[in-house]
Amino acid sequence: MTLASLHSAFAARPHHFAAFLVLGDPTPDLSVELARAAVQNGATMLELGMPYSDPCADGPAIQAACDRSRAAGVSTPQAIDVLARISAALPDVPKNLLVYGNLVHAPGYRAFCERVVGAGASSLLVPDIPLEESGPLRAACRETGLGEVQLVGPGTDPERLREIDSAVDAFLYLAGLQGVTGAVQDDDAKFALLERVRDQVERPICLGFGLSTPEHVRRTFAAGGRIAVVGSQLARVIDAAWQGGAGDPAKIVDVFGEACRMLSAPAT
Amino acid sequence: MTQIDNAPQCGGFGDYGGRFVSELLMPALTELADAHREILFSEPFLAEFQAELAEWAGRPTPLTRVPHFSTEARLDVVLKREDLLHGGAHKTNNVVGQALLARRMGKTRLIAETGAGQHGVATAMAGARYGFETVIYMGARDAERQAVNVQRMELCGARVERVESGSATLKDAINEALRDWAESLGDTHYLLGTVCGPDPFPSLVRDLQAVIGCESRAQFAEMYGGRLPDAIAACVGGGSNAIGLFTGFLDQESVKIFGVEPAGGGTHTNRHGATLGKGTPGLLHGARTYVLQDDDGQIKHSHSVAAGLDYPGVGPQHASLRDSGRVQYVAVDDTASIEAFRSLSRTEGIVPAFETAHAIAFAAQAVERGWLPEGASLLINMSGRGDKDLDMYFRDHA
Ligand SMILES: Cc1ncc(COP(=O)(O)O)c(C=O)c1O
Numbered sequence: 001m002t003l004a005s006l007h008s009a010f011a012a013r014p015h016h017f018a019a020f021l022v023l024g025d026p027t028p029d030l031s032v033e034l035a036r037a038a039v040q041n042g043a044t045m046l047e048l049g050m051p052y053s054d055p056c057a058d059g060p061a062i063q064a065a066c067d068r069s070r071a072a073g074v075s076t077p078q079a080i081d082v083l084a085r086i087s088a089a090l091p092d093v094p095k096n097l098l099v100y101g102n103l104v105h106a107p108g109y110r111a112f113c114e115r116v117v118g119a120g121a122s123s124l125l126v127p128d129i130p131l132e133e134s135g136p137l138r139a140a141c142r143e144t145g146l147g148e149v150q151l152v153g154p155g156t157d158p159e160r161l162r163e164i165d166s167a168v169d170a171f172l173y174l175a176g177l178q179g180v181t182g183a184v185q186d187d188d189a190k191f192a193l194l195e196r197v198r199d200q201v202e203r204p205i206c207l208g209f210g211l212s213t214p215e216h217v218r219r220t221f222a223a224g225g226r227i228a229v230v231g232s233q234l235a236r237v238i239d240a241a242w243q244g245g246a247g248d249p250a251k252i253v254d255v256f257g258e259a260c261r262m263l264s265a266p267a268t
Numbered sequence: 269m270t271q272i273d274n275a276p277q278c279g280g281f282g283d284y285g286g287r288f289v290s291e292l293l294m295p296a297l298t299e300l301a302d303a304h305r306e307i308l309f310s311e312p313f314l315a316e317f318q319a320e321l322a323e324w325a326g327r328p329t330p331l332t333r334v335p336h337f338s339t340e341a342r343l344d345v346v347l348k349r350e351d352l353l354h355g356g357a358h359k360t361n362n363v364v365g366q367a368l369l370a371r372r373m374g375k376t377r378l379i380a381e382t383g384a385g386q387h388g389v390a391t392a393m394a395g396a397r398y399g400f401e402t403v404i405y406m407g408a409r410d411a412e413r414q415a416v417n418v419q420r421m422e423l424c425g426a427r428v429e430r431v432e433s434g435s436a437t438l439k440d441a442i443n444e445a446l447r448d449w450a451e452s453l454g455d456t457h458y459l460l461g462t463v464c465g466p467d468p469f470p471s472l473v474r475d476l477q478a479v480i481g482c483e484s485r486a487q488f489a490e491m492y493g494g495r496l497p498d499a500i501a502a503c504v505g506g507g508s509n510a511i512g513l514f515t516g517f518l519d520q521e522s523v524k525i526f527g528v529e530p531a532g533g534g535t536h537t538n539r540h541g542a543t544l545g546k547g548t549p550g551l552l553h554g555a556r557t558y559v560l561q562d563d564d565g566q567i568k569h570s571h572s573v574a575a576g577l578d579y580p581g582v583g584p585q586h587a588s589l590r591d592s593g594r595v596q597y598v599a600v601d602d603t604a605s606i607e608a609f610r611s612l613s614r615t616e617g618i619v620p621a622f623e624t625a626h627a628i629a630f631a632a633q634a635v636e637r638g639w640l641p642e643g644a645s646l647l648i649n650m651s652g653r654g655d656k657d658l659d660m661y662f663r664d665h666a
Binding site for chain 2 (some may be wrong): 052053054056057059063070075076077100101102103104105106107127128129130131132133135136150151152153154155156157160164175177178179180183
């Protein structure tokens with residue numbers, strides 16, 4: 001699966017609810033089940049994070065998700081294996097990968113892209129490789145057919161926004177707030193920002209950072225977002241279910257599926 | 269993949285450096301790079317900076333000959349006394365410069381990471397003097413092993429946030445400071461304490477620490493009838509005291525330059541911080557540089573008895589100086605550093621910080637390990653004093 005699948009998903013429906021999961025959280029097997037549950041409950045895209053030792057752009061909930069996955073022994077090759085299993089189970093669902101730069105740099109950009117395309121990724125967001133430094137990674141994405149996603153935020157000025165818009169070929173990931181994932185800030189500002197950015201760019205916009213309720217998802221679409229991604233909130237759901245119901249995977253999957261069902265309602 | 273493919277676009281040192289940060293931090297870095305370029309070298313700023321370094325921080329610091337230690341080391345050792353700077357370490361040079369810059373940029377809040385606590389102390393002092401709200405991020409493990417410095421920071425009015433994640437040391441404190449800055453950049457300056465991080469920090473901090481090398485070169489010439497030292501050395505954590513000293517001598521090919529990394533429990537073990545000796549190129553905290561990492565790119569935990577050297581990355585300019593061979597990076601272990609701590613105290617009445625003790629240990633071992641010929645003159649950056657380490661010394665090492 002590559003960029004093409006993403007384009008057909010955008011053609012097929014205007015609005016996508018994307019569930020974010022750290023690959024291998026809380027265990028490899030459960031991670032595959034959670035992805036399946038997300039899609040059964042209305043997610044039409046998945047955002048999948050590679051567990052990393054130093055997730056600088058993430059708040060506590062996703063840091064904890066990385067820690068759970070790493071505590072379960074999930075290395076990068078194993079995370080890619082989990083991705084492949086999710087892809088086998090859900091071949092038609094676009095999967096945007098969220099990977100910190102050093103994990104992409106370590107094997108070499110090209111080699112990394114080949115591996116994740118082979119495991120079914122459709123696009124890639126590297127949060128700590130911004131426009132200026134993205135040349136070599138972009139080349140690797142293009143050569144391997146992996147879509148490129150870039151982050152933009154409240155402080156990205158209009159000229160830069162246009163540059164980033166024309167550089168990427170998948171979509172723009174708009175951070176609705178200045179901060180790290182999971183922060184809670186003024187809702188209205190988030191959607192006003194989305195409306196403003198929407199009018200300045202060509203690419204579809206995915207809104208993330210700080211979405212946690214069905215109302216947030218609904219307002220994302222109302223403001224012109226094509227993808228609403230919920231991450232920290234779902235990581236908190238997993239955390240609570242994992243801590244509370246340890247040993248009962250079925251229960252964790254149920255609780256998680258139910259959360260996705262509520263969140264995805266505005267997309268259907 | 270060739271290295272050229274990885275050469276950074278922003279503020280690179282050859283294949284190293286760059287701005288590998290989230291788009292959310294880019295506006296802050298652009299603003300800081302503009303200030304670095306437009307304000308730092310302007311007359312009014314330089315005048316203010318120099319006046320503050322003199323009146324408040326106590327510059328110039330002296331050079332001190334250490335004859336008894338020299339006899340033991342079979343070298344002619346001279347110390348550049350940054351331990352006498354206000355606050356007790358070289359960190360104050362950088363802090364004064366960045367705090368004055370931040371004030372001109374209209375910022376009202378300072379955040380900083382700290383390992384040994386010296387940078388945190390300097391930032392807290394500057395916060396008090398220049399009227400900033402100040403928050404210091406410190407690994408919980410470091411806060412425990414450098415407790416006196418936590419007290420000094422709090423006494424100066426700073427809030428100290430103890431960071432429990434990861435290895436609960438300097439690396440994790442930087443992560444947390446970067447997270448704070450992503451949210452607070454409107455009114456906040458991230459006062460980074462070393463020559464690491466995204467551009468423009470490695471060059472900004474170097475420019476502010478260059479006073480060490482500049483003064484030393486003139487002072488040494490005065491003391492030695494116009495000569496240059498045969499060699500210079502400094503300990504390397506992130507690398508700011510080292511770059512500060514080296515900058516004055518990089519253009520003098522006759523001067524051998526040594527950076528001393530922490531070998532911790534031994535570079536053959538997993539417990540060390542010898543990033544340039546044992547690491548590989550990677551992306552950490554905004555820069556492409558040498559990093560201690562596994563094959564997949566997960567960052568490893570470092571180790572050193574010196575909290576300020578206990579870091580799995582290093583400033584990108586050092587990465588470049590390593591590859592070019594202009595600077596030779598060597599490592600000395602915890603045991604040798606503690607021995608040097610004791611030895612300099614006994615022979616000269618000067619108590620070095622555990623970090624600095626690595627540079628002192630280098631001198632003690634230099635002839636024996638073939639790094640320097642007997643009788644060579646060696647200028648060492650005495651980056652800080654050891655008061656903060658006394659508790660740990662008497663508890664674990666006496
Ligand atoms: C006295 C002293 N020397 C050296 C260092 C290491 O930092 P750098 O390598 O940036 O000089 C520290 C850091 O905390 C320190 O406190």
